[in-house]
């Protein structure tokens with residue numbers, strides 16, 4: 135139904151939202167996490183103690199911490215990033231945001247104008263792609279392999295752009311547990327990327343919201359940390375989130391940047407501060423519990439990833455390809471040529487299985503057409519094995535893939 139105000143809406147609004155009708159039976163989309171792993175009791179205790187002690191500071195916008203967010207949480211993040219990402223971060227280098235999505239909005243608004251060009255990974259977070267589209271920004275995708283963004287190709291692309299007199303505005307990357315490929319950029323590539331960014335004098339926006347959930351191999355230093363080892367500094371803007379480690383509904387993310395950048399982002403954050411209660415509870419909870427919780431959660435997610443891989447192998451045999459993710463909550467799956475995952479996703483949704491079609495997560499629709507992102511974070515183990523079996527049935531019915539001999543036909 136269209137609104138009677140249709141003629142009055144601005145002309146560049148995005149398409150209307152669909153009403154929420156509940157989750158599908160087999161939910162393999164979205165950044166949801168494992169409900170049984172939310173540390174409810176600890177959050178209750180943290181809420182009780184922090185409110186008893188400091189509840190009256192809720193009387194002030196920004197508590198008694200100012201516009202950058204609750205100071206004890208900024209201190210906690212600073213300690214965590216020093217420990218986990220090998221990065222020196224002062225509490226004044228941090229701006230708490232309403233999820234890292236707000237961090238994306240602030241940085242994109244500060245740097246980008248219609249007609250600008252941004253460099254990203256060829257398979258990329260759909261929320262980033264839709265934001266860049268809405269801003270009228272052109273994006274160029276760089277291929278990703280098991281070591282992350284291919285910096286050789288990045289060098290070529292930057293050289294070609296320069297030859298055409300074009301100057302990109304920004305390199306945006308998700309280096310650690312890349313969304314959707316689940317890869318981790320090697321330290322060598324991070325160093326190469328930084329060197330290229332330096333040569334072309336480009337800002338780097340490092341979106342590290344899954345980095346705490348890397349279970350395979352050692353987490354490399356963040357690109358911002360590597361930058362701090364050299365003479366050049368202030369080029370890398372970093373963002374992270376508690377969505378994937380504690381709970382997405384809390385909506386707590388953060389930006390890390392030098393003051394000359396932060397001071398330009400802060401005036402764009404016109405919401406008078408992100409929700410304070412969740413910041414207080416996280417700080418109170420996090421100091422004691424975060425590390426152990428993240429280790430437990432990562433172990434649970436790893437088991438689910440293995441189950442999803444085994445279910446895909448059992449149901450599709452060699453007809454789908456994927457690389458085991460090195461952490462996180464999703465898997466990037468390639469189907470045979472015959473399968474258009476946009477049609478498959480529509481057919482699957484009709485039967486209660488939701489997947490992300492690859493075109494919504496790819497710069498080039500031709501590349502994304504036969505790929506799909508499958509999230510395993512929130513589904514139970516039973517739902518993963520049943521849902522993948524159902525997906526294989528649906529895919530077989532619509533495309534003949536996976537091929538089945540007569541005696542195994544269901």
Ligand SMILES: Cc1ncc(COP(=O)(O)O)c(C=O)c1O
Pocket residue numbers: 164165232233234235236259261308313341343374375376377382385386387
């Ligand atoms: C790469 C990436 N960046 C940012 C976000 C936003 O997360 P949040 O706003 O919940 O922190 C997501 C969520 O899925 C993501 O995958």
